[in-house]
Amino acid sequence: xxxxxxxxxxxxxxxxxxxxxxxxxxxxxxxxxxxxxxxxxxxxxxxxxxxxxxxxxxxxxxxxxxxxxxxxxxxxxxxxxxxxxxxxxxxxxxxxxxxxxxxxxxxxxxxxxxxxxxxxxxxxxxxxxxxxxxxxxxxxxxxxxxxxxxxxxxxxxxxxxxxxxx
Numbered sequence: 436x437x438x439x440x441x442x443x444x445x446x447x448x449x450x451x452x453x454x455x456x457x458x459x460x461x462x463x464x465x466x467x468x469x470x471x472x473x474x475x476x477x478x479x480x481x482x483x484x485x486x487x488x489x490x491x492x493x494x495x496x497x498x499x500x501x502x503x504x505x506x507x508x509x510x511x512x513x514x515x516x517x518x519x520x521x522x523x524x525x526x527x528x529x530x531x532x533x534x535x536x537x538x539x540x541x542x543x544x545x546x547x548x549x550x551x552x553x554x555x556x557x558x559x560x561x562x563x564x565x566x567x568x569x570x571x572x573x574x575x576x577x578x579x580x581x582x583x584x585x586x587x588x589x590x591x592x593x594x595x596x597x598x599x600x601x
Contacts, residue, residue: 441489441534441536441543441544441545442488442489442492444536444538444543445489445490445536445538447538452515452536452537452538453515453517453535453536453537454485454489454512454515454516454517454534454535454536454537455516455517455519455533455534455535456481456482456485456516456517456518456519456532456533456534456535457519457520457521457524457532457533457534457535458481458518458519458520458521458525458531458532458533459520459521459522459525459529459530459531459532460520460521460522462481462520462530462532463481463518463520465479466479466480466481467479467480467481467518468480468482468483469482469513469514470510470513470514471483471504471513472504473504474499474500474501474504475499477498477499477504478499480513481516481518481532482513482514482516482518483498483504483509483513484498485512485513485516485534486509486510486512486513486515486516487503487509489512489536490506490508490509490512491503491506491509495569495570496569496570521533529548530548530550530553531546531547531548531549531550532546532547533545533546533547534546560585560586563585564581564582564585567581567585568581
């Protein structure tokens with residue numbers, strides 16, 4: 436059958452949904468900020484991330500700007516997101532999340548067990564470059580530097596000296 440995105444389910448219900456994010460407990464410890472008012476607070480807010488993605492379809496750097504944080508629809512949805520720690524679902528050392536969105540009496544869910552960037556799940560060079568370009572914009576010099584950095588072979592030899600500062 437056709438797979439619907441949770442954003443589509445959210446939109447189909449006209450934004451009148453119950454929304455639950457079930458996560459491993461440590462995620463709430465570090466990213467449980469509610470109603471963030473600054474970009475840095477929003478970066479540590481699971482509920483803001485869910486709301487921004489459902490409302491705008493984007494979770495790029497623009498979603499942490501002053502203008503984005505003032506978006507009344509994102510703020511309303513952020514307040515609806517229920518954060519639920521579930522240690523038994525993810526296990527003692529597990530990571531992941533289950534996002535559930537209710538529409539017309541039915542629950543729709545999407546589970547994520549691996550997180551790109553974690554050990555064992557490194558992003559590809561193309562994925563790293565896409566993220567780099569998303570954050571740097573269309574600056575030609577930055578794009579050229581990013582491409583060189585991401586495609587250059589990693590050469591660590593014994594002559595490499597790292598400076599330390601106290």
